[in-house]
Amino acid sequence: MQNQIQLYDTQIRQDEQGRFCLNDLHRASGGNPIHAPSQFLRLKGTKDFVQVLDSHNANMHSALEIINGGMNQGCYADEKIVYKYAAWISPEFEVKVYETFDKVVKGELNQKPTALIPQSFSEALMLAAQLQAEKEHNAPKVAFVDHYVEVGTSKSFRETAKILKIPERALVNRLVEDKYLYRQSGVLLPYQSAHTKDLFTVKTGT
Numbered sequence: 001m002q003n004q005i006q007l008y009d010t011q012i013r014q015d016e017q018g019r020f021c022l023n024d025l026h027r028a029s030g031g032n033p034i035h036a037p038s039q040f041l042r043l044k045g046t047k048d049f050v051q052v053l054d055s056h057n058a059n060m061h062s063a064l065e066i067i068n069g070g071m072n073q074g075c076y077a078d079e080k081i082v083y084k085y086a087a088w089i090s091p092e093f094e095v096k097v098y099e100t101f102d103k104v105v106k107g108e109l110n111q112k113p114t115a116l117i118p119q120s121f122s123e124a125l126m127l128a129a130q131l132q133a134e135k136e137h138n139a140p141k142v143a144f145v146d147h148y149v150e151v152g153t154s155k156s157f158r159e160t161a162k163i164l165k166i167p168e169r170a171l172v173n174r175l176v177e178d179k180y181l182y183r184q185s186g187v188l189l190p191y192q193s194a195h196t197k198d199l200f201t202v203k204t205g206t
Contacts, residue, residue: 005020005100005101005104006100007024007025007028007096007097007100008028008096009028009179010024010027010028011024011177012024012025012028013072013074013076014076015065015067015072015076017061017065017076019061019063019064019065019076019077019078020076020077020079020082021074021075021076022037022040022074022075022076022077022081022082022085023037023074023075024074025037025082025085025086025097026089027178029086029089029090029093035088035089037074037075037085038075040085040088041064041075043088046081046084049080049081049084050063050064050081053078053080053081063077063078063080063081064076064077064078064081065077070166071166071170071171071174079101082097082101083097083098086098157171157172172188176188179191
């Protein structure tokens, strides 16, 4: 089971091979466009570093993987690349990354574990019951999404989730986690910030 590392208020995702999402690190560092992973990865020094890591990699997994599309899209990199990326951004961020990763390894941080896949029929039944209870609990919020909020060109969250081929709840949770939406009195509202103002339309009628 992998641990989700949190830097400031940002969860750092991992893929199945344990590589870390550089896009999440970029967001945690402040999101300055000049520090985007694409800028870092086009550097000759970075390319040479990745090539050397791959040549020494015994598990046959590339030190760098880029996923295009879906909820898990992004650049996923080996821990050594993470440190190099953090150092490239700033000394302060480099120290923060070193300290956080070190504490996780030593078990000094209580990070949230990723969800486990049911290993038996009884576990699957328990998970199904839990999901049903959560569905009933979140019914008012889902109703708000359907009737009051549109995304983009008249697309509801449900329609958008179908287009992306992901669960609607996963889409909403990710938007909340990434600070695009927030919950107020049981309903979802968009943040009025520069990076979200053109993404959402809040309906005023039924």
